[in-house]
Amino acid sequence: MPKPKAINYEQASDAVKAVFDDIKSSRNLEDVNNFWKYLANDEKTLRRTWESVREVMAPGAIDPLVKELIYIAVSITNNCSYCIASHSAAAAKAGMTEEQFNELVAVVGMANETNRLVNGYRIPIDPAFEK
Secondary structure, eight states, rough: OOOOOOOOOOOOOHHHHHHHHHHHHHHHSOOHHHHHHEEEEEETHHHHHHHHHHHHTSSSSSSSHHHHHHHHHHHTOOOOOTHHHHHHOOEEEEEHHHHHHHHHHHHHHHHHHHHHHHHHTTOOGGGGGOO
């Protein structure tokens, strides 16, 4: 299988350029990051992913910083160094402090540990939690 390469704006199709332009204008960027450049190898995946990210990460009932913190937590659990880096940068831009990041990492570590203990011991859910 060939190794995918980044698709830069100059070499992109019109459909990819349209998505890149939307990302840049929505996020006030001069260029898109590598995530989008590599997804541009498949126009449909690029478009679908951007539409989903734009919708899910938009302001809503959950504060934008909290959304970024959740994204970091999931990325830590999934061992995605790229997503940890990019969403840590976004969270810092949204106001995340070093103390908040450190607490987040502690909570993620604890949750992963206790989740594994529950799964290993096959602990049944308490009736009080089922309500």
